[in-house]
Amino acid sequence: MFDSLSSKLNTILSHLRGKGKLSEADVNAALREIRLALLEADVNYKVVKELMASVHERAIASEVLESLTPGQQVVKVVRDELTELMGEERVGLMLANKPAVIMLVGLQGCGKTTTAAKLALTLKKEGKKSVLVAADVYRPAAVEQLRKLGEELGLPVFEQGSSPVQIVSGVRDWAEENLCDVVIIDTAGRLQIDQSMMNELVQLKEVTSPDEILLVADAMTGQEAVNIARSFHEKLSLSGVVLTKLDGDARGGAALSIRAATGCPIKFVGVGEKLPELEAFHPKRMAERILGMGDMLSLIEQAESAIDQKKAEEIADRIRKDRFTLQDFHDQLQEMRKMGPISQILDKLPGGGRLKGSANVDEQELDRALAILRSMTLEERLNPSIIGGSRKKRIARGSGVRVRDVNWILSRFKEAKRAIKFMGTGRGKSKFPPEFLQMR
Amino acid sequence: MTWTDRLRNGLEQTRNRLTDSITQALGQGGKLDREELERIEEILISADVSAPIATELVDELSSHRKTRGIGREEVLAILKEGIKSRLSGYERSLSLRNDSQPTVILVAGVNGSGKTTTIAKLAAHLREDDPTMSITFAAADTFRAAAIDQLDIWADRVDADLIKHRIGADPSAVVFDALEHARRRGGVLFIDTAGRLHTKHNLMEELQKINRTIVKRLGHKPDERLLILDATTGQNGICQAISFHTAIDLTGVVLTKLDGTSKGGVILTIQKQLALPIMYIGVGETKDDLHEFVSDQFVDALFST
Numbered sequence: 001m002f003d004s005l006s007s008k009l010n011t012i013l014s015h016l017r018g019k020g021k022l023s024e025a026d027v028n029a030a031l032r033e034i035r036l037a038l039l040e041a042d043v044n045y046k047v048v049k050e051l052m053a054s055v056h057e058r059a060i061a062s063e064v065l066e067s068l069t070p071g072q073q074v075v076k077v078v079r080d081e082l083t084e085l086m087g088e089e090r091v092g093l094m095l096a097n098k099p100a101v102i103m104l105v106g107l108q109g110c111g112k113t114t115t116a117a118k119l120a121l122t123l124k125k126e127g128k129k130s131v132l133v134a135a136d137v138y139r140p141a142a143v144e145q146l147r148k149l150g151e152e153l154g155l156p157v158f159e160q161g162s163s164p165v166q167i168v169s170g171v172r173d174w175a176e177e178n179l180c181d182v183v184i185i186d187t188a189g190r191l192q193i194d195q196s197m198m199n200e201l202v203q204l205k206e207v208t209s210p211d212e213i214l215l216v217a218d219a220m221t222g223q224e225a226v227n228i229a230r231s232f233h234e235k236l237s238l239s240g241v242v243l244t245k246l247d248g249d250a251r252g253g254a255a256l257s258i259r260a261a262t263g264c265p266i267k268f269v270g271v272g273e274k275l276p277e278l279e280a281f282h283p284k285r286m287a288e289r290i291l292g293m294g295d296m297l298s299l300i301e302q303a304e305s306a307i308d309q310k311k312a313e314e315i316a317d318r319i320r321k322d323r324f325t326l327q328d329f330h331d332q333l334q335e336m337r338k339m340g341p342i343s344q345i346l347d348k349l350p351g352g353g354r355l356k357g358s359a360n361v362d363e364q365e366l367d368r369a370l371a372i373l374r375s376m377t378l379e380e381r382l383n384p385s386i387i388g389g390s391r392k393k394r395i396a397r398g399s400g401v402r403v404r405d406v407n408w409i410l411s412r413f414k415e416a417k418r419a420i421k422f423m424g425t426g427r428g429k430s431k432f433p434p435e436f437l438q439m440r
Numbered sequence: 441m442t443w444t445d446r447l448r449n450g451l452e453q454t455r456n457r458l459t460d461s462i463t464q465a466l467g468q469g470g471k472l473d474r475e476e477l478e479r480i481e482e483i484l485i486s487a488d489v490s491a492p493i494a495t496e497l498v499d500e501l502s503s504h505r506k507t508r509g510i511g512r513e514e515v516l517a518i519l520k521e522g523i524k525s526r527l528s529g530y531e532r533s534l535s536l537r538n539d540s541q542p543t544v545i546l547v548a549g550v551n552g553s554g555k556t557t558t559i560a561k562l563a564a565h566l567r568e569d570d571p572t573m574s575i576t577f578a579a580a581d582t583f584r585a586a587a588i589d590q591l592d593i594w595a596d597r598v599d600a601d602l603i604k605h606r607i608g609a610d611p612s613a614v615v616f617d618a619l620e621h622a623r624r625r626g627g628v629l630f631i632d633t634a635g636r637l638h639t640k641h642n643l644m645e646e647l648q649k650i651n652r653t654i655v656k657r658l659g660h661k662p663d664e665r666l667l668i669l670d671a672t673t674g675q676n677g678i679c680q681a682i683s684f685h686t687a688i689d690l691t692g693v694v695l696t697k698l699d700g701t702s703k704g705g706v707i708l709t710i711q712k713q714l715a716l717p718i719m720y721i722g723v724g725e726t727k728d729d730l731h732e733f734v735s736d737q738f739v740d741a742l743f744s745t
Contacts, residue, residue, distance in 0.1 A: 039491045042674030045482050108697065109552025109670060140593035145586030148607075152585070191700045218552065222488040222674025224702045245551060248637040250676040273551070273583070363641070 027059045034078065043253030044226040047085070047260045055081050085256055086283035091240065091265035093212055095128075099175040101183045101208045104242075105201055105232055106216035108189030111244035111270060113142065115216050116186040117149035118270065118278035119242075124153065128181040132157045133171050135164040135204065136188035146186055152275070156180070164188070164200060169207050185210070192231035205236055212239045214267065217258055219246045225254035226261040233262040243281065244270035324417055326381040330373040333366065368401060372409050375399040384410060448741045458487060458703060459743055462516060472505050472515065480515070488674050489705035493712070497522045520743050526708050527735035530717040532692070534562070537663060542576070542622035544629045544654060548647055548684055549668035551635030554696035554722065556587070558668050559630045560594040562720075564727035566628060567598045574627030575600035578618030580611040580650060581634035591632050601625070611646060612653040619657045631662070638683030651688050666719065667693045671704035681710045692719035695733070699723045703742065 031052055038048045058077045093102070102119065104112045113136070120130040132150050134157060136142035143159050150157035158174060161167035168185055175183045187204065190197035205213065215229060215238050232238060241258055246269045255266060266281040373381065375398030380387050387395070387410065396403045465479035466472070477498050484494035500522050504510050510518065537543045545562075547555050563575050577595045579602060581587035588604050595602040603618035615631055622629035633650065636643035654662050665688045669677055684690055695704050698721050707718055718733040 036491055039485060040675050042488075042676070045485045049482075107672065107700070109554060111552060139590070141586040141590035144589045145584070148585035191697075193701060218670075218672070220550070220670075220673050220676040220680075222672060222677075222702065222706065223486045224488075224672050224700065225674075227701055228672070245637060247639070248550070248676065249639045249679055250674075253674070 024060050027056070031056055031059065038253060038256075041251035041253035042220075042222050042225070042257070044223055044257035044260070046226070047257050050260075051081055051085065051256075082256070083284050086259055087265050089284070090280055090282045091267060092280070093267060094239070095182060095211050097211055099131075099172060099180050099183050100212075101172070101185065101210040102212040102214065103185040103187065103201075103204065103208065103210040104214050104216050105187050105236065105238075106189060107191060107218075107228060108139075110189065110216045110218045112136075112189065112216045113145050113149070113186050114273070114275075115214075115242050115244060115268075115270060115278070116146065116184045117153060118275050119268070120150075120153055120155055120182075120184055121275045122268075122278055123182050124155070129179065130155055130182040130184050131171065131175050131178065131180040133168060133183060133185040134159040135167050135185050137162070137164060137167075138188045142186075142188070149275070158183075165203050165207055168204055172208065183208070192228050198231070198235050201236055210239075214238065214240050214242050215258070215262075215264070216242045216244060217254060219243050219252045219254055219269075220248060220250040221254040223257075225257040229258040229261045229264075233264065238262060238264045240265050240267040242266070242268045242270065242278075247271045247277070326373060326376065326384050326413055327378065329413055329416070330370070330381060333370050333373065337366065337370065368399070368405070369409055371399040372396075372401060372406055384413065458483070459516065461486075462519070466515060472501070472510065477502055480519070484519075484705065487703035487705040488677075490675060490678075490709045493526075493705075493708050516743055520739055523708065523742075524735055524739045527711060527718070527739065529735075530711055530715065531732075531734055532717045533719060533732050534664060536628065540626065541658065542574075542619075542626050542629050543664075544619070544622070544631065544658065544662040545664040545666065546631045546633070546651065546654070546662040546688065547666050547668060548633050548688065549635060550637050550670075550680055551584075553635065553668040553670045553673075555635065555668045556581075556590055556594065556632055557725075558666075558694050558696060558720070558722065558730065559591075559632050560598060561722070561727045561730040563594070563598045563600055563628075563630060565730070567600075574622075574625040576618055576622045576625065576627065576629045577602045578615050578629060578631040579604040580614045580618075580631050582607055582609045582611050582614065583634040587632075587634065600630075612649050615650050615653050616657065619654065623658075638680045638687075644683065644687045647684075648687050661689070663691075665689060665691050667716075669693055669695050669704075669706075669710075671695050671698045671721075672700060672702040673706060675706060675709075677706035678709050678713065681714055681716065685714055685716065690714075690716055692717045694718075694720045694722065694730075696722035699725075699729070 034055075035048055035052050038051070039045060043051075055077055058081075095102075104116055104119075106112050116132055120132060123130050132146050132155060134143040134146045136146075147157045147159070156178065158171050159167065160170060160174075164187065171183055171185075185204065185208065187201060188197070190201070192198065213236050215232050217225065217229065221228065229238075229241070241262070241264050243252065243255055243258075243266050246252060258264070259266060266283070269279050269281050271277045271279055372395060375395045376387070380391065380395075387406075392403050392406045395406050399406075461483050462480060465483060466476055480501065481494050481498045484497060485491060489497070497519060501510070501515060501518055504514075504518055534545070535543075545559075547559055549555050559577065563577070566573055566575060575598065577591050577600050579588045579591045581591075582605060585607070588607065592602055592604070594600075601621060603614060603621050605614045605617070611633065618629055618631065631650065633647060634643075636647065638644065651661065651665070667681060667684045667690050669680065673680070681690070681693065693707070693710065693716050695707060695718055698704055704721075710716060711718070718735075720730050721733050721738065723729045723731065
């Protein structure tokens with residue numbers, strides 16, 4: 001998501017890196033470029049100004065100018081400042097009361113309803129039962145949307161009452177009676193300058209005294225992010241922020257702006273339309289990600305939640321014993337697809353942004369490989385040597401490809417098996433053979 | 441209240457702060473100095489005008505200053521002209537067909553930009569002009585929970601026919617059925633597509649498929665292919681416009697949610713790069729708050745005191 005910014009900073013600073021020693025003019029040139037990149041990333045201009053001032057001060061200090069690796073020093077300074085702005089370690093939800101109340105607020109279309117459902121799912125995974133409260137009585141079908149999401153999650157949706165205040169006033173008791181741990185209130189979208197609607201939120205807050213009041217903000221928001229966040233914060237004293245739609249290519253400068261304007265931690269980020277696609281926000285990683293240093297930890301977490309550990313161990317075991325079959329290959333591909341689109345995975349690898357441009361991983365190719373494997377019988381997958389001409393024709397028909405595509409999978413499998421065997425004996429580098437990503 | 445009044449009211453918050461802050465940026469007496477110019481540049485950037493265009497506009501001010509010196513009161517006028525000249529020449533409104541075929545309007549945009557509401561507003565205007573016109577809504581957002589219900593409620597309010605399938609259905613199939621319906625009834629067909637981030641390859645393909653379905657059935661592209669853009673969007677709006685333009689060859693942009701304090705400065709870059717007309721702007725929640733975009737009036741409203 002921050003690709004362009006990272007690659008820009010990379011270009012500027014690799015230019016610096018080449019030199020042995022920096023002059024103040026070099027630093028200034030780099031900082032000008034960084035300023036432009038940050039503005040283009042929608043970081044608020046005031047934030048940029050302050051950031052630049054403190055980076056400049058530190059960058060021309062002797063620690064940088066006299067260091068042997070001034071380029072890296074500048075990177076470090078920018079990264080440190082970004083990290084500091086973003087907040088140090090990640091902050092989770094503080095749910096002290098029983099039942100605890102979370103209230104979601106924000107502009108129209110920022111993703112409150114989806115976020116409510118995503119939060120409920122996250123809490124459900126932690127063993128907490130939520131009730132979703134439909135306090136948006138204005139947008140047509142908003143209640144219906146929440147009701148359907150509740151159904152999907154197998155969680156109750158509370159909607160008794162005609163005004164938002166009326167609806168929420170009964171919910172705490174209801175939650176207690178129905179053994180819910182958390183109450184998640186989905187409020188209507190509103191402009192931060194709409195006084196009567198803002199006052200409604202204040203009333204909702206008074207009635208429910210929430211543990212968490214989270215501002216849901218669109219990562220694509222421009223310079224206004226600061227004013228929006230500040231207005232909501234002044235009225236409600238927010239406890240945190242959820243940044244949505246980070247799966248796009250918005251560089252997400254709003255993250256920095258909101259944080260600077262409110263001092264509130266960003267607690268979660270939305271990275272897709274589907275309900276599991278909500279991730280914890282890690283300020284430090286985010287700052288490093290802005291600088292193109294990758295986001296390995298998030299990736300590992302994601303892999304852990306998607307991949308069935310037992311199955312993974314089984315496969316590892318088979319590899320060791322050289323009994324890796326097409327069936328295992330099929331399972332592995334399937335697990336991999338569960339982690340989400342390859343492009344999303346690449347985003348998190350250091351330099352993955354650049355890789356994405358050049359490698360051009362075709363998701364469809366992976367899906368096609370999976371389709372071919374699915375068109376084989378179990379027997380064929382366990383013992384590929386029985387696949388002769390007529391079986392190949394049948395498999396090709398079944399998966400809608402040509403026979404040579406089937407041949408291609410089979411030969412790839414042989415190669416991979418060789419590579420994996422190598423890896424299993426501990427002689428080679430342990431990595432997934434890259435040719436699997438770079439199909440044809 | 442004339443519509444320009446309403447436009448001005450809608451833009452009240454936006455306008456106040458823009459004019460006020462520029463006036464404030466100018467110190468007392470004497471000529472414009474470097475620092476003041478820099479502050480004006482910042483104000484433009486804070487309106488989501490891209491940094492390069494903000495620099496251009498300020499350079500224009502600066503060159504005026506050098507050649508003949510400008511008074512402070514002229515600053516606003518020069519900026520206004522600069523922005524007007526960048527926005528004018530692209531105005532156009534919805535064009536309805538006058539042959540026997542239905543006018544097909546494909547509406548696309550990222551999640552939460554205001555597609556469904558915009559369709560409802562446009563339809564309400566058409567309904568007001570012609571109480572007997574046949575209006576059809578195609579519920580091609582089969583992904584988001586209750587998207588179909590939302591459109592259904594609007595269809596009821598503006599007396600439009602709703603063509604829908606089940607949630608999860610192929611949007612192109614919905615469009616196909618809606619086309620059949622509209623071909624029999626004539627009038628206008630609005631296609632409400634699911635919100636999609638422009639970076640999602642498969643979802644952009646889905647949008648192109650909808651487009652192809654229409655071409656196959658009617659022998660021509662949808663008459664209007666509109667991008668709905670949220671005015672609070674920053675520089676990412678450019679990426680959105682480029683991607684959607686590449687996918688479905690847009691005919692225009694509708695800028696929504698201008699009633700906040702956002703100024704939508706990103707449209708300057710969109711016009712510069714894509715020369716796409718901004719067709720409508722939304723400055724509020726009622727149907728009367730959707731206006732045809734007229735650059736002069738828009739910029740005047742933005743800067744008026």
